[in-house]
Every structure is written in C-alpha cells, then in structure tokens.
Amino acid sequence: MEWFDAFIVVFASGMRLAVPLILACLAGLWSERSGIVDIGLEGKILVGAFGSAAVATVTGSMWLGLLAGVAAAIVVSLIHGYASIDQRANQIVSGTAINMVAGGLTALIGNAIWSQGGRTPQLPAEAQFGAIKWPFVNEIGALPIVGPIYQHLISGHDIVTYIAFLLVPLTYWALYSTRFGLRLRAVGENPAAVDTAGISVRRLRYSAVVICGILVGLAGVYLALGQTGYFQPHMSAGRGFIALAALVFAKWRPWPALATCLLFGFLDALAIRLQGVELPVIGPVPVQAIEALPYILTVILLAGFIGKAIPPRASGIPYVKER
Amino acid sequence: MSAPLKPLPAWADVALIPLVNVAAAFVISGFVVLAIGENPLAAVQSLVLGALGDLEGIGYTLFYATSFIFTGLSVAICFHAGLFNIGTEGQAYIGGLGAALVALHFGFLPGYTLAVAAIIGAAVFGAAFAAIPGYLQAYRDSHIVITTIMFNYIASAIMGYLLVNVLRKPGQMNAETTPFRDTALVPQFHEMLAHFGITWPVTPFNLSFLLALICCLAFWLLIWRTRLGYEIRTVGANPTAAVYGGISPARVTVITTLLSGALAGGVAANVILGDQHRLILEFVGGFGFVGIAVALMGRAHPVGIILAAILFGVLYQGGQALSIDMPKISRDMIVVIQGFVVLFAGALEHMFRRPVATLLARRTAQPPI
Numbered sequence: 001m002e003w004f005d006a007f008i009v010v011f012a013s014g015m016r017l018a019v020p021l022i023l024a025c026l027a028g029l030w031s032e033r034s035g036i037v038d039i040g041l042e043g044k045i046l047v048g049a050f051g052s053a054a055v056a057t058v059t060g061s062m063w064l065g066l067l068a069g070v071a072a073a074i075v076v077s078l079i080h081g082y083a084s085i086d087q088r089a090n091q092i093v094s095g096t097a098i099n100m101v102a103g104g105l106t107a108l109i110g111n112a113i114w115s116q117g118g119r120t121p122q123l124p125a126e127a128q129f130g131a132i133k134w135p136f137v138n139e140i141g142a143l144p145i146v147g148p149i150y151q152h153l154i155s156g157h158d159i160v161t162y163i164a165f166l167l168v169p170l171t172y173w174a175l176y177s178t179r180f181g182l183r184l185r186a187v188g189e190n191p192a193a194v195d196t197a198g199i200s201v202r203r204l205r206y207s208a209v210v211i212c213g214i215l216v217g218l219a220g221v222y223l224a225l226g227q228t229g230y231f232q233p234h235m236s237a238g239r240g241f242i243a244l245a246a247l248v249f250a251k252w253r254p255w256p257a258l259a260t261c262l263l264f265g266f267l268d269a270l271a272i273r274l275q276g277v278e279l280p281v282i283g284p285v286p287v288q289a290i291e292a293l294p295y296i297l298t299v300i301l302l303a304g305f306i307g308k309a310i311p312p313r314a315s316g317i318p319y320v321k322e323r
Numbered sequence: 324m325s326a327p328l329k330p331l332p333a334w335a336d337v338a339l340i341p342l343v344n345v346a347a348a349f350v351i352s353g354f355v356v357l358a359i360g361e362n363p364l365a366a367v368q369s370l371v372l373g374a375l376g377d378l379e380g381i382g383y384t385l386f387y388a389t390s391f392i393f394t395g396l397s398v399a400i401c402f403h404a405g406l407f408n409i410g411t412e413g414q415a416y417i418g419g420l421g422a423a424l425v426a427l428h429f430g431f432l433p434g435y436t437l438a439v440a441a442i443i444g445a446a447v448f449g450a451a452f453a454a455i456p457g458y459l460q461a462y463r464d465s466h467i468v469i470t471t472i473m474f475n476y477i478a479s480a481i482m483g484y485l486l487v488n489v490l491r492k493p494g495q496m497n498a499e500t501t502p503f504r505d506t507a508l509v510p511q512f513h514e515m516l517a518h519f520g521i522t523w524p525v526t527p528f529n530l531s532f533l534l535a536l537i538c539c540l541a542f543w544l545l546i547w548r549t550r551l552g553y554e555i556r557t558v559g560a561n562p563t564a565a566v567y568g569g570i571s572p573a574r575v576t577v578i579t580t581l582l583s584g585a586l587a588g589g590v591a592a593n594v595i596l597g598d599q600h601r602l603i604l605e606f607v608g609g610f611g612f613v614g615i616a617v618a619l620m621g622r623a624h625p626v627g628i629i630l631a632a633i634l635f636g637v638l639y640q641g642g643q644a645l646s647i648d649m650p651k652i653s654r655d656m657i658v659v660i661q662g663f664v665v666l667f668a669g670a671l672e673h674m675f676r677r678p679v680a681t682l683l684a685r686r687t688a689q690p691p692i
Binding site: 039098 | 355359360407409455459463465466468469470473474476480481483484488612615616650651653655656657658659660661662663665666670672674
C-alpha cells in the first residue's frame with residue numbers, strides 16, 4: 001500500500017503543478033482556435049501573477065488581486081489582439097514582444113515599488129487562496145484506496161484549481177455546442193466564409209483574445225495567490241511555453257489538453273520527487289531528462305511520428321477583408 | 324474600408340518609418356521611466372555616459388555588440404527565407420559546447436589553430452542543433468517557431484546535465500569546465516594593443532568583433548550577390564514561385580537554418596573563447612532574444628544590424644551604470660526597451676505608415692505660392 005500512497009502524493013502534487021498549465025493551455029486554445037497564434041502566454045502569466053500579487057499586497061484582498069491580475073492580462077491580450085487583428089502584424093513577433101515587455105516590466109515595477117529585486121512581499125495566509133476541505137475528509141481519508149484519493153486528489157485544493165478543472169468541460173461545451181463556439185472555430189479555419197455569412201471576423205477574434213486573457217490571467221493569479229503567496233520575476237519559468245507544447249500535443253482539443261497538462265504536471269512532480277534519488281541500475285536519476293520530456297515529446301509529435309498535429313487552418317494569418 | 328495607401332517615397336520607406344518606429348519604442352520607454360518617478364533625460368545621460376563615457380565602457384559596449392551582431396545575423400538570415408528562428412538562444416548555447424569540447428580535447432593542435440578549430444566547433448554544433456528544427460520544418464511540415472522554442476529548453480536541459488554531471492571540473496562546486504589553455508582563447512584587444520605599447524583598459528572586447536564584421540560582409544555577399552542568396556530571398560518572398568523557378572524550398576530551408584545556427588555559434592566564440600575562457604551555465608543569457616530585436620530593427624540588413632547591435636550594446640553596458648545611479652531602474656529596463664523595439668519595429672511596423680503618408684501627401688500637395 002505504501003507505493004500507492006506515495007503515488008497519490010506525487011499525483012496530487014502533479015495536479016497542482018498542472019493547474020497553471022491547464023489554464024494557460026485553454027487560453028491558448030481559445031486564441032488559436034480563432035486564428036490568433038499566441039506565443040505570448042508566458043508573458044501574460046507573469047502579468048497576471050504580478051497584477052494579482054501587487055494588488056493583493058496593497059489591498060490585502062485576494063479577490064481584488066484576482067480581478068487585477070485578470071484585468072492586466074486582458075489588457076496585454078488586447079495589445080496582441082490589436083497588433084494581430086487590426087494591424088495584421090506577424091503574430092509571432094507580437095507574442096515575442098509581449099514576452100519581453102511583460103518579463104521586464106513586471107520585474108522593473110516590482111523592484112521600483114518594493115526594492116526587493118522585483119519580488120513582492122510575502123502575503124499573509126488570509127490574502128491567499130487557501131485549501132478547501134471537503135466534508136468528512138478525515139473520516140473518508142482513513143479508508144483504504146478511496147481514502148487517499150478523496151483526501152489528496154478531490155479535497156484540499158484552492159478555488160482556482162477547481163475553476164481550472166471546471167473550465168475544461170465548459171470550454172468543450174462552449175466550443176462544440178454553442179453557436180458562438182461554432183463560429184469561433186469557423187473563424188480559425190475559414191474566416192472568409194464566416195465573413196460571407198455576415199458575421200464580424202474582427203469581433204469574434206477580439207472575443208477570443210479577451211477570453212484568452214481571462215484564462216491566462218487566472219494562471220498567473222494561481223501562481224501568485226495560490227501556490228506561493230508572492231510575485232517573483234520570471235516565476236512562470238517557462239510554463240507558458242509548456243502550455244503551448246501541451247496545446248500542440250493535444251491537437252488544439254480541450255479534453256486531450258487536460259490530459260496532456262496533467263501528464264506534464266505529473267512529470268514535473270516526478271522530477272522534483274526523484275531529485276537526488278539513486279535508482280537501481282540507472283544510478284542517479286537525470287532530472288533534466290524528465291524536465292525536458294514535455295518538449296521532446298512535443299517535437300516527436302510535431303515530427304509526425306505519433307499522429308499528426310494540424311493547427312487550425314487560418315491560425316497566424318491576418319484576415320484581410322476584400323475591398 | 325479606407326482607400327488603399329499610395330506608396331511612400333523610397334527614403335521614407337527605408338529610413339523614416341523605421342526611425343519613427345524605434346523612436347516610438349524609446350518614447351514609451353521614457354514614459355515608463357517617468358512613471359517609476361525618475362527623470363528620463365537624466366536616465367539617458369547616465370546610460371550613455373556609462374556606455375560611451377570612457378574606454379572601458381566602450382570596450383564592454385562593443386563586447387556586447389559583438390554577441391548581438393552574431394545573434395542578429397542568425398535571426399536575420401532566417402527572415403530572408405521567411406522563417407522565424409526563435410532558437411538562436413539554444414543554438415548559441417550548444418555552440419558553446421562545441422567550442423569547449425574542441426578547446427579541451429584538441430590540445431595537440433599547434434598554436435592558435437586551436438582557437439580557430441574551437442570557433443569552427445562552435446559553428447558546427449550551433450548548426451547541427453539548428454538542423455533538426457530546420458529538417459522538421461522542411462520535410463515533416465512542423466512549424467519551426469514551435470520546434471525552436473522546444474529546442475531552447477532542450478538545449479538548456481542538455482547543457483545543465485552535461486555541465487553538472489559530465490563536464491564539471493573534478494572537485495569543483497560550480498558547474499563549469501576547467502579553464503581552456505591559452506592557445507584556445509580568442510585574444511582580447513587590450514592584450515594585443517599592449518604588444519604595441521598602447522595601454523587600453525582591461526575589457527572582454529576581443530577579436531570576435533572582427534569575425535562578426537567579416538560575417539556581416541559575408542552575409543551581404545551571400546544574400547544579395549550569390550545564387551544561394553537569391554534562392555533564399557525567393558523562398559522567403561514566395562515559396563510557390565520558387566518551386567516554379569526550379570528552387571527547392573525544403574533544401575533552401577535546411578541550408579538557411581544551418582547557416583543561422585552557425586552564426587549563433589559566434590556568441591560562444593565571443594563569450595566563451597573571448598571572455599569566460601571556460602564553459603559556464605547560461606552564458607547566452609537572453610542574447611539570442613536580443614537578436615530578434617536587432618534583426619527587426621536593422622531590417623535584416625548587415626549595416627542595420629551592426630547599428631542596432633551597437634545600440635543594444637550601449638543599452639546593456641549603460642544599463643549597468645544606470646542601475647547603480649538610479650537603483651529604481653533595474654537592468655530589467657533594458658529588456659523592456661528591447662520588447663518595445665520588437666513591438667513597434669516588428670509587430671506594429673505599419674502603424675505609423677498611414678499618418679506619415681497622410682502628412683507627406685499633404686506637404687507635397689500644397690500649391691506653390
């Protein structure tokens with residue numbers, strides 16, 4: 001039973017590590033399904049994290065922090081939207097610019113205000129999102145098998161985690177079962193057809209960009225107010241890019257996105273768990289190999305060795321209305 | 324919709340619009356400084372003095388500029404083929420591995436041929452690491468932007484593993500190799516000038532700068548004066564037309580990414596062989612991403628790239644002085660400026676086109692008095 005408990009603990013930690021990935025990945029999914037390629041997720045996570053930590057520090061309220069983080073990420077998203085939709089910019093260039101500005105500006109402002117090298121002060125527990133204990137957690141937790149699952153996997157997470165997991169079915173439903181979702185997917189495949197039907201391509205794409213901002217902002221909020229209780233420069237540590245990899249790996253679909261993010265989160269937890277552990281035969285575990293696995297798996301997928309990852313047809317291409 | 328724009332005069336297209344774009348980036352950066360509560364003009368003064376105020380500052384400025392010329396060229400050559408190589412960072416990092424392996428294991432090479440071999444090692448490793456995304460883009464239809472992002476992280480993992488577990492000098496805490504022998508080093512300018520009795524302050528500014536300038540010339544010859552350069556530009560302008568012209572876009576893509584990776588390896592020549600004299604962790608430190616800003620600002624032309632690289636050299640060196648003079652403005656300010664340059668000179672490059680065109684049209688339309 002010991003290995004089972006250990007597995008549950010690692011899995012629960014993987015689940016927590018997957019939360020920002022899930023949020024950022026869904027954000028990218030909304031954006032790219034509408035035809036706006038977004039490699040600026042990394043920068044927007046930082047903006048969301050900084051906005052929420054800064055406002056929570058000043059006001060002492062995590063809810064105001066959440067609003068601020070999400071609002072800041074929406075603003076940055078709209079800049080990307082303006083460049084991509086109205087200025088018909090190269091979306092890769094715009095995303096690169098956003099990553100640079102976001103990474104620099106959050107550290108710069110954080111340092112200018114708090115003079116701790118860009119770090120914001122540690123928030124008190126009441127200004128962070130705490131774990132929510134489900135009913136009878138101790139009683140059910142004592143049961144075999146079901147107990148640890150209930151105690152560690154179902155109960156004991158913060159509100160953003162539950163929101164993240166609920167957003168997966170919600171995204172699936174919105175994209176595949178609503179008129180808005182159908183149109184949004186259509187605009188990512190064939191914007192001219194959508195335009196011909198008398199629907200505004202511009203408006204649809206802007207809506208997608210705003211939804212992307214909300215979700216990726218939440219990813220940042222989770223890092224700052226859920227996981228750590230402060231903001232630190234570059235604390236996203238490449239999660240925006242892992243989310244991008246997960247998006248490709250999931251072939252731009254919500255449920256596979258969840259599975260991929262959980263897998264990548266689990267790998268991350270495993271790498272932390274195996275740090276310095278000596279395994280029989282292999283010797284010390286090459287932690288870097290596990291850390292690089294999400295990227296390597298994505299490249300192998302992109303190379304076409306396990307299925308084919310085909311992006312939305314119009315993604316990355318600015319729409320030019322016929323004159 | 325509005326009427327189509329009249330074409331701008333050539334001078335406005337080549338000089339005015341890019342200048343307006345870069346100016347916009349610096350004006351916005353000025354507002355950021357203002358918002359922090361410092362005087363932007365005083366900040367510029369401190370920055371320029373720190374970078375160009377004395378010979379030491381100039382040495383460091385040109386040392387940084389050397390790296391930026393290499394990364395700028397690396398990104399720019401891909402621009403000409405219509406490719407966006409974000410992987411310069413990782414290619415330069417792996418280039419460092421090539422330089423170090425040659426420097427440490429080819430000690431039998433006579434004299435400075437070892438240094439030359441180490442530079443070639445850097446170029447070969449950089450090119451080899453770029454070859455995989457290039458091949459995947461050309462033949463397996465996977466997007467080079469995504470693969471090069473992944474490869475940056477893979478490079479980081481590989482180098483982390485090798486430096487910690489394999490290459491580390493025995494008994495050493497820091498993850499770094501043993502220092503290279505003297506003949507593997509690229510000579511620094513202050514040493515060379517000392518031979519002629521000229522004293523120059525000790526800076527890491529080294530001969531790689533000349534190599535970078537030679538690369539610029541070679542870049543210009545290749546892109547505008549050779550058949551391969553013509554093929555690269557044709558593929559970049561219109562891959563379909565290139566096929567009809569008898570050019571294989573796949574072949575051109577692979578060759579271009581190889582050259583791009585080799586150019587990225589130049590960073591290792593400058594930083595590892597010219598300054599650090601041993602392989603260290605994270606020596607590229609974001610210079611690959613500066614290359615994106617440099618290539619965009621320099622409009623993928625060697626002359627523009629040299630000017631943009633020197634400007635960023637001034638920012639990097641001056642940023643250090645600035646962060647001491649004004650502690651509120653940390654070195655992150657440089658990354659912010661870099662980002663705004665990419666935003667305005669790259670993503671929003673056409674934003675000022677219409678206002679400028681309207682302005683010019685109004686001026687030329689005025690009736691003579």
